[in-house]
Amino acid sequence: MYKLIQLSLFISIIFSSCSTSKKIAALKPEPDDAESLVYDHTSSFISLPVTIKLKDVENQINKTLNGLIYEDSNIEDDNLMIKVWKLAPIVLLNNQEGKINTILPLKAVIQYRYGINKFGVSMYDTREINLNGKVNLVSNVGLTNWKINTQTELKSLDWNESPSIVIAGKDISITYLINPALKYFKSDIEKNIDDAIKKSLDFKPNVLEALEKISIPTEMSAEYESWLRIVPVELYVTDALLKNGSIKLDMGLKCYIETLIGQKPESKFDKDKIVLKPVAKMPDKITANIVAVSTYKDATRIMLKNFQGQEFSSGKKKVTVKNLDLWHKDGKMVIALDLMGSINGIVYLTGYPQYNETTKEIYFDRLNYVLDTKDRLVKSASWLLSAVVLLKIQESCRYSIQPNLDEGKQQMVKYTQNYSPMPGVFINGNIGDIKFEKIQLTNKAIVAFLTINGKLSVAIDGL
Numbered sequence: 030m031y032k033l034i035q036l037s038l039f040i041s042i043i044f045s046s047c048s049t050s051k052k053i054a055a056l057k058p059e060p061d062d063a064e065s066l067v068y069d070h071t072s073s074f075i076s077l078p079v080t081i082k083l084k085d086v087e088n089q090i091n092k093t094l095n096g097l098i099y100e101d102s103n104i105e106d107d108n109l110m111i112k113v114w115k116l117a118p119i120v121l122l123n124n125q126e127g128k129i130n131t132i133l134p135l136k137a138v139i140q141y142r143y144g145i146n147k148f149g150v151s152m153y154d155t156r157e158i159n160l161n162g163k164v165n166l167v168s169n170v171g172l173t174n175w176k177i178n179t180q181t182e183l184k185s186l187d188w189n190e191s192p193s194i195v196i197a198g199k200d201i202s203i204t205y206l207i208n209p210a211l212k213y214f215k216s217d218i219e220k221n222i223d224d225a226i227k228k229s230l231d232f233k234p235n236v237l238e239a240l241e242k243i244s245i246p247t248e249m250s251a252e253y254e255s256w257l258r259i260v261p262v263e264l265y266v267t268d269a270l271l272k273n274g275s276i277k278l279d280m281g282l283k284c285y286i287e288t289l290i291g292q293k294p295e296s297k298f299d300k301d302k303i304v305l306k307p308v309a310k311m312p313d314k315i316t317a318n319i320v321a322v323s324t325y326k327d328a329t330r331i332m333l334k335n336f337q338g339q340e341f342s343s344g345k346k347k348v349t350v351k352n353l354d355l356w357h358k359d360g361k362m363v364i365a366l367d368l369m370g371s372i373n374g375i376v377y378l379t380g381y382p383q384y385n386e387t388t389k390e391i392y393f394d395r396l397n398y399v400l401d402t403k404d405r406l407v408k409s410a411s412w413l414l415s416a417v418v419l420l421k422i423q424e425s426c427r428y429s430i431q432p433n434l435d436e437g438k439q440q441m442v443k444y445t446q447n448y449s450p451m452p453g454v455f456i457n458g459n460i461g462d463i464k465f466e467k468i469q470l471t472n473k474a475i476v477a478f479l480t481i482n483g484k485l486s487v488a489i490d491g492l
Contacts, residue, residue, distance in 0.1 A: 051409045053374035055402040058363050060356035061472050071318040071478060072262060076311055077280040077456075079487045081177075081230070083129070085453075086276065087121040089229030090222070094119065098135070098221050099214040104155075110140035113214055116161055119222075124167070127271045129179065131166040131222055139192075162188040166222060172269040172278060172307070177230035181219045230276075236264070237300045239450040240282075244298035249288065249439075254327065257441075260285040260297040265308045279311035280487070288321040314484050317441070319463065321430055321477040323391075325355040328428055328475060335425040336366075343412040346371040350425075357470045362393055364426055372410040377402045380426070382475055384465045389431035391468065391475060396423045430477060434463050438481070445485060458485035 099113040117134035124130045137160045144153035164186050168179035193202045246258040265281040287294075323331075336350035348370035356363050361379040368376060380393030396419065398406065406413050413419075438460060445458040460483040469476045 051372050053368075053372055053376065053402075053405050053409055055375065055377055055399075055405050057365070057375070058358050058377055058379070058399055060358055060363070071285075071320070073284050073286050073315075073317040073319075074312065075282040075284065075315045075317065075485060076313055077282060077485055077487050078311075078313070079278050079280055081276040083121050083123055083271070083274045083276065086177075086226065086229055087119060090121070090225045091118045093225040093228050094221055099217045101214070104140060104142055108142040111214065112138045113218075123271055123274045127170075129168040129170060129271060131164075131168060131181065133164040133166065133218065133222070134161070135164055136161045158192055160188055160190065160192055162186055164218060166219065168222065168226070170269050170271045170276060172266065176227050177232070177269055177276060179223050179226050181222045183215045183219055233305075235451060235454065236280075237303065239454065240264075240303065241296075241298050241300065242450050243444070244296050246289070246294050246296060248293070254291055256289045256294055258287045258289060258294055258297070260287070261303060263306060264303055265306050265311060267308060267311055279313075281308075281311045286317050286319045288319055291324055291327045314482055315458075315460070317481045317483075318466075319479040319481060321434075321479060322474050323428065323430075323477075324474045325357070329353055329355045332426065332428050335427065339425060340370075341413075341418050341421055343415055343418055346410070346412050348372055348413070357472055360470065362470065362475075363399070364393065364396075366422070372413065376406070376413070378422070378426075380423075382468050382470065384468060384477065385427075386465055388429070389434055390427045390429045391477065392427040393423065396426060428475075434479070438463055441481070441483075445483070455488045456485060457488070459483050 095115060097112060097114050099111065101109065101111045104110045114136045115133065116136040119134075120132040122130040122132070137158075139158040139160065140155055141158060142153050142155045165184045166181050167184055168181040171178050171180070188204075191202055192204050240261050244259050244261060246256045249255045249257050261282055261284045263283040265283070267279040269276050269278040271277075332355070333350075333353045336353060340347045340349055342348075348368040350366050351369045352367035354365040354367075356365075358379075360381075362382055364378045364380065366376050366378070368374060377399045378393075378396055379399055380396035382391050383394045384391055397403075398414070398419075403414065441460050444456055445460055448456040450456070461481060463479050463481045466478040466480055469478065
């Protein structure tokens with residue numbers, strides 16, 4: 030009899046202990062069916078005032094324009110053969126009218142033929158004249174099809190010595206012959222100067238190369254697997270002006286700036302689609318709209334860390350979260366918690382994602398169990414419906430984007446501290462605070478929209 034009582038107590042204890050761990054099988058709210066990740070793109074505008082030192086242009090012209098710059102080898106048309114060389118480095122100066130004054134030291138070797146041709150008798154002699162002097166030119170500065178272009182006009186030619194030859198022991202001035210000959214090589218010298226400036230300042234390859242480099246996605250945080258991606262769309266430019274010894278123009282980049290979570294994304298740069306659009310005026314500041322994209326898969330993995338080592342209890346009853354899943358349905362977020370402990374199974378909650386400006390976290394407002402889960406908990410584990418327990422769960426259902434914002438800002442700051450995307454090009458400026466704008470739910474991701482303001486300038490030093 031005593032053994033029978035012991036056996037009955039043992040069976041009672043077993044059944045009692047089994048009854049403390051209950052199984053719940055709530056109906057799963059199915060996610061939306063659409064597959065594509067689509068969100069509203071808000072374009073950013075980055076102002077890039079560009080300064081090119083006139084001295085750098087001068088250096089480039091002197092590399093381009095060397096040696097013989099004009100040759101006329103036909104003596105029959107005007108009794109002159111002329112060769113003109115650049116004698117010394119060209120000097121560019123900024124005049125008060127916003128034009129370029131060009132001083133071209135040159136050396137001229139002139140073959141002058143004189144004599145008579147009458148009654149079928151030709152009597153000629155030829156003298157060689159070596160001269161040197163300076164050509165003075167003035168250029169208007171403009172911008173056409175990615176190139177700095179100039180319209181150069183030869184204003185004067187100053188000889189160091191007046192052109193003359195000795196004939197029959199007499200010194201005879203031939204300035205009246207030589208100076209009219211300027212008309213033959215005047216246009217050639219003007220064209221050579223313009224072509225040299227154009228060749229020196231075709232900045233399209235450099236600009237496209239720089240845009241391609243900044244379009245490569247950059248890792249911001251290894252821990253959060255976050256990436257910054259810039260997608261250029263259009264490039265704007267004002268006309269070029271000459272001021273204080275520099276060529277100045279304002280450029281502006283219309284682009285999309287994205288922060289993505291997960292594996293390294295691909296670059297979306299397409300140089301063939303970048304169009305240079307001339308405009309009259311450009312804003313002087315950055316207005317960057319940053320898109321922070323957290324896929325549900327990656328947000329799930331990060332949020333699950335919040336539940337590790339946590340117990341949710343009421344009295345002697347408690348559960349832990351062993352797994353978690355997120356998806357979107359009907360404008361809300363569904364949070365599936367796989368519980369283990371006093372109750373086993375998956376419960377489903379829904380809430381609206383919000384942004385906490387102070388903590389820089391995405392959290393879920395009005396978090397509550399879905400109707401079917403709530404009905405089942407009423408019957409089997411009503412203690413989980415406690416406001417205290419639900420509040421504790423809600424505290425863990427959050428995802429901080431503070432590291433992403435900090436890393437994103439630091440990444441952008443790198444582009445403002447004497448950043449050099451290529452030799453001789455330097456970017457400087459300042460970046461303001463990042464501000465939250467809104468959250469948008471897609472079928473695969475939580476998308477946060479943020480804005481940041483600042484200023485940038487680009488200097489070209491040492492072409």
